[in-house]
Amino acid sequence: MAADRLKVGPIMCHAHGLCAELLPEMVRLDEWGYPILADGPVPPVLRSDARAAVAACPTLALRLRSD
Amino acid sequence: MTALDAARLPPTDHPRLLAGWAETGAITRYSGHRRRYGPLPGLDGPRLIELVSRSGLRGRGGAGFPTARKLRAVADGRGRRIVVANGCEGDPASAKDGVLLELAPHLVLDGIQLAARAVGANEAILAVHTGSRLLRTLAAALRDRGTGEVPVELAEVPRRYVASEESALVNHLTSGDARPTVTPPRPARRGVRGRPTLVDNVETLAHIALIARHGDGWFREAGTRDSPGTTLVTVGGAVALPGVYEIDLGMPVAAVLALAGGPVEPLQAVQIGGLGGSWLPLPYADGMPFTHEDARAVEAGLGVAALVALPVRACGIAETARVLRYLADESAGQCGPCMFGLPAVADDMAVLADGADRSGVVVRRLQERLGVIPGRGACAHPDGAVRLAAGALRVFAADVARHARGDSCTWTGAPPWLPTA
Amino acid sequence: MGQTLWFASRATGLVSLLLLTATVVLGASHSGRVATTRWPRFTLHAVHRNLSLLAVAFLAVHVATAIVDPYAGIAWLDVVVPFASTYHPFWLGLGAVALDLLVAVIVTSLVRTRLPLRVWRAVHLASYALWPVALVHGWGIGGSDSSLSWVLALEGLCLAAVVVAVGLRLRATHPDSEARR
Ligand code: HEM
Numbered sequence: 001m002a003a004d005r006l007k008v009g010p011i012m013c014h015a016h017g018l019c020a021e022l023l024p025e026m027v028r029l030d031e032w033g034y035p036i037l038a039d040g041p042v043p044p045v046l047r048s049d050a051r052a053a054v055a056a057c058p059t060l061a062l063r064l065r066s067d
Numbered sequence: 068m069t070a071l072d073a074a075r076l077p078p079t080d081h082p083r084l085l086a087g088w089a090e091t092g093a094i095t096r097y098s099g100h101r102r103r104y105g106p107l108p109g110l111d112g113p114r115l116i117e118l119v120s121r122s123g124l125r126g127r128g129g130a131g132f133p134t135a136r137k138l139r140a141v142a143d144g145r146g147r148r149i150v151v152a153n154g155c156e157g158d159p160a161s162a163k164d165g166v167l168l169e170l171a172p173h174l175v176l177d178g179i180q181l182a183a184r185a186v187g188a189n190e191a192i193l194a195v196h197t198g199s200r201l202l203r204t205l206a207a208a209l210r211d212r213g214t215g216e217v218p219v220e221l222a223e224v225p226r227r228y229v230a231s232e233e234s235a236l237v238n239h240l241t242s243g244d245a246r247p248t249v250t251p252p253r254p255a256r257r258g259v260r261g262r263p264t265l266v267d268n269v270e271t272l273a274h275i276a277l278i279a280r281h282g283d284g285w286f287r288e289a290g291t292r293d294s295p296g297t298t299l300v301t302v303g304g305a306v307a308l309p310g311v312y313e314i315d316l317g318m319p320v321a322a323v324l325a326l327a328g329g330p331v332e333p334l335q336a337v338q339i340g341g342l343g344g345s346w347l348p349l350p351y352a353d354g355m356p357f358t359h360e361d362a363r364a365v366e367a368g369l370g371v372a373a374l375v376a377l378p379v380r381a382c383g384i385a386e387t388a389r390v391l392r393y394l395a396d397e398s399a400g401q402c403g404p405c406m407f408g409l410p411a412v413a414d415d416m417a418v419l420a421d422g423a424d425r426s427g428v429v430v431r432r433l434q435e436r437l438g439v440i441p442g443r444g445a446c447a448h449p450d451g452a453v454r455l456a457a458g459a460l461r462v463f464a465a466d467v468a469r470h471a472r473g474d475s476c477t478w479t480g481a482p483p484w485l486p487t488a
Numbered sequence: 489m490g491q492t493l494w495f496a497s498r499a500t501g502l503v504s505l506l507l508l509t510a511t512v513v514l515g516a517s518h519s520g521r522v523a524t525t526r527w528p529r530f531t532l533h534a535v536h537r538n539l540s541l542l543a544v545a546f547l548a549v550h551v552a553t554a555i556v557d558p559y560a561g562i563a564w565l566d567v568v569v570p571f572a573s574t575y576h577p578f579w580l581g582l583g584a585v586a587l588d589l590l591v592a593v594i595v596t597s598l599v600r601t602r603l604p605l606r607v608w609r610a611v612h613l614a615s616y617a618l619w620p621v622a623l624v625h626g627w628g629i630g631g632s633d634s635s636l637s638w639v640l641a642l643e644g645l646c647l648a649a650v651v652v653a654v655g656l657r658l659r660a661t662h663p664d665s666e667a668r669r
Pocket residue numbers: 016056057058508511512513514515516517518519520521533536537540541590593594597598612613615616618619657
């Protein structure tokens with residue numbers, strides 16, 4: 001199975017910051033409130049948290065891509 | 068910079084795109100163009116792509132991407148394909164596309180026809196800025212070419228810096244909104260009206276027109292292995308004859324400045340690549356070959372192949388601060404790190420220029436911000452601004468320190484050197 | 489027996505209304521970005537989501553008991569087809585409208601990551617229509633049978649809560665929303 005990677009759509013993201021609260025291991029916010037994602041695939045232990053963050057993003061800017 | 072300025076310039080070493088203009092002036096008639104260059108060769112699409120691939124041609128619009136790879140990607144696309152020639156030249160430091168389109172419009176139009184053949188397009192668009200003087204020249208040139216070619220439509224694009232970024236161009240031509248969109252999908256897959264689209268700079272297309280006639284071996288007679296051929300450069304700043312020149316890639320920067328009449332006063336640095344480019348220190352820059360690989364090695368890029376010579380009496384920090392403000396104002400305001408990051412970076416640089424950072428907190432904050440912004444916008448606009456700012460901090464490090472000590476700035480309040488309009 | 493069902497129906501209807509009120513208040517305050525460190529956004533979001541699912545559960549009982557109770561003679565079709573019942577066609581019809589909209593909001597929200605943002609949002613904004621319709625349904629149908637003052641007071645409180653939350657949401661500002669104007 002291909003490894004999932006987090007992606008944020010820079011135009012869609014409106015700095016709600018939910019992703020950083022739900023997945024602090026992989027997302028931190030810059031000083032303006034926009035997410036900075038960790039590099040690399042989502043480790044298996046964080047997969048369900050990552051999915052929760054994706055589902056919670058108010059603007060659907062956060063996505064999991066398998067590639 | 069106008070074509071008339073360019074027409075006063077001394078001859079270059081191996082002119083190709085601009086060959087012979089001094090004798091004949093601009094060639095706007097198709098008959099005259101054919102007399103000089105001969106007819107369009109009848110190569111088929113795959114042969115053309117193969118030829119361009121062997122020539123090693125890289126895009127002249129800023130990114131320096133291998134042109135054949137893009138041709139192939141679009142040719143492999145599904146559905147009706149389309150060619151967009153990017154003649155907007157949004158960067159105020161560059162004038163080469165305007166000069167090319169004015170002096171040799173048919174070379175670009177030839178390139179459009181060949182590119183359309185290579186990717187299998189049945190439609191092409193030549194984009195320039197709204198209200199551009201070039202519109203009349205180009206309309207006349209198009210009328211002069213007659214039938215039997217892929218139809219080329221002239222399109223007008225708003226005079227905004229990011230409007231000529233390729234996804235913004237595609238967006239504008241599709242919906243009238245000249246703001247960038249998120250990629251992927253890249254234009255090669257989903258471009259104008261959803262069709263696979265080749266977006267190439269007009270100079271890139273003109274090179275294709277010559278490669279098709281003279282071959283890849285001829286093209287590689289100039290330039291280096293990784294940066295083959297000639298290129299148009301816009302030279303500005305403190306040189307005797309600012310203007311557009313055609314040079315062999317690999318020419319040392321000092322020789323390029325010499326071509327433009329040489330410095331008219333002592334220089335401290337050279338700005339390279341357009342406003343979203345970087346700074347090169349002197350004397351290092353003098354000996355640096357003008358190639359993609361050498362520019363990249365010092366965290367710069369050829370970008371739009373512009374050089375601005377900055378004299379000693381100017382202040383690199385103040386120049387950079389002014390350009391950063393311009394770039395921040397030109398943000399399309401869609402992506403947080405760009406719409407908030409660029410004004411913040413411009414503010415920081417202005418504080419440094421004003422000598423108001425005694426404690427050094429602003430430099431540190433600026434360094435941090437520069438580390439966090441790149442790669443997080445939908446387009447490369449913020450990356451260019453960050454590259455310029457980071458280059459300034461490297462090249463003018465001594466000035467930053469001096470400003471921090473509160474010593475007087477060398478800047479005399481002379482007119483700005485980097486153009487922002 | 490009939491009495492029990494009737495009371496169960498009324499009680500679950502009221503609980504549903506309370507839960508939906510809370511859901512709408514949380515949704516609006518969420519969009520208005522009124523979050524604090526003690527009451528962070530993801531709790532807002534999780535509670536918003538879970539309360540709405542809880543409301544669905546209570547509504548299922550509300551509707552089932554109303555139908556099973558032979559007194560009003562409500563048919564299953566009346567649950568989804570508005571204004572077709574013989575019993576209080578208008579007030580009951582409003583309940584059916586609210587339910588239809590709610591099902592659309594919930595279903596799209598459960599699969600929201602697979603929908604275009606615009607579609608999900610358009611459907612989700614129907615919440616602002618659904619909620620008053622449900623309120624009027626309960627008020628009308630309850631009021632016509634028996635108007636208990638505490639029920640009316642409760643409904644008034646719900647109304648006040650939503651009005652305040654929507655007001656705050658409309659007034660809320662955020663640098664991002666400002667910059668995009
Ligand atoms: C599975 C169920 C649900 C999920 C996952 C969900 C999720 C969301 C999300 C992510 C937001 C956006 C918050 C923001 O913009 O910051 C939202 C807003 C909102 N939700 Fe829900 N929701 C659900 C059910 C409901 C229900 C059942 C209702 C109402 C009856 C409701 C009413 C609202 C309202 C009123 C807003 C504010 C919209 C606005 O003003 O922009 N939601 N919801």
